[in-house]
Amino acid sequence: xxxxLIIFLLLLLGVLLYLVFRVVKWIxxxxxxxxxxxxxxxxxxxxxxxxxxFFQNMEFIQSNVYPDLxxxxxxxxxxxxxxxxxxxxxxxxxxxGNTNTTQFYEYTTAWGFQNGTKHxxxxxxxPGGFSSEELNNYQEFKMAYFSxxxxxxxxxxxxxxxxxxxxxxxxKKDTIFxxxx
Numbered sequence: 001x002x003x004x005l006i007i008f009l010l011l012l013l014g015v016l017l018y019l020v021f022r023v024v025k026w027i028x029x030x031x032x033x034x035x036x037x038x039x040x041x042x043x044x045x046x047x048x049x050x051x052x053x054f055f056q057n058m059e060f061i062q063s064n065v066y067p068d069l070x071x072x073x074x075x076x077x078x079x080x081x082x083x084x085x086x087x088x089x090x091x092x093x094x095x096x097g098n099t100n101t102t103q104f105y106e107y108t109t110a111w112g113f114q115n116g117t118k119h120x121x122x123x124x125x126x127p128g129g130f131s132s133e134e135l136n137n138y139q140e141f142k143m144a145y146f147s148x149x150x151x152x153x154x155x156x157x158x159x160x161x162x163x164x165x166x167x168x169x170x171x172k173k174d175t176i177f178x179x180x181x
Contacts, residue, residue: 058082060089061107065124068100069135071117072143073107083164086144087174090162094148094176104144105135117141139168146176 027033056074063069070089075082086104093102108116117138126133135142148160157177164172 058085060085060104061121063121065122066103066120068102069120070102070104071107071121072104075106075143079164079166082143083172086164087162087176090146090160090176094160100148102144102146103135103142105138106141106143108138108141139165142168 027037058076059073061071061073063071072082072086089104090102105117105120107118109118110116115133117135119133120135123133125135142165144162144164146160146162148158151157151159160176162174162176163170164174
C-alpha cells in the first residue's frame with residue numbers, strides 16, 4: 001500500500017513539474033509576459049517583506065492543556081530581547097505563585113508527518129499511534145526551561161534556574177531567587 005502511495009506522489013510531482021515547465025516556457029515566449037512576471041515577483045516580495053517587518057508581532061501563546069507551556073509565535077531575531085521577555089514572563093508567574101516549571105518553545109506549524117508545536121496548544125502529548133506527538137520531538141525549537149526548587153540551606157526561600165536553548169542545546173543559564181512569605 002505504501003508503495004502505491006509513493007508511486008502516486010511521484011507521478012503527481014512529475015505532473016506538477018511538467019506544468020511548471022510549460023508555464024515558464026510560455027512566459028519566456030513574450031517580453032511582455034517576462035516583464036509582467038518580474039513585476040509580480042517583485043511585488044509579492046515587497047508585500048511579504050512589509051508584512052513580516054511591520055505586521056507580525058511576537059506573542060506568547062499559553063497552552064490550554066499544559067499551563068506551564070508557552071509557544072513563542074514570530075520570535076524576534078535578537079536573542080537577548082527574547083530572553084529578557086521570557087524572564088519577565090517567568091517573574092510575573094512567580095509573583096502570582098503559579099508555577100514550579102515553565103517551558104518555552106517556538107511556535108511551529110505542520111510539516112511532514114508531525115503537527116508542529118502548535119499541536120500542544122489544545123492537545124496533550126500522544127506517544128503512540130501512526131505519528132507520535134511529544135514535546136521531545138521538537139527539542140530544536142525549545143527556547144527556555146524554568147524550574148523552581150527549595151533552597152537546601154534555607155527552607156523558607158526558593159531558587160529557580162532558567163535555562164535558555166538554541167537548536168536543542170543549552171546556551172545560557174540564569175538563577176532567580178524567590179522569598180517565601
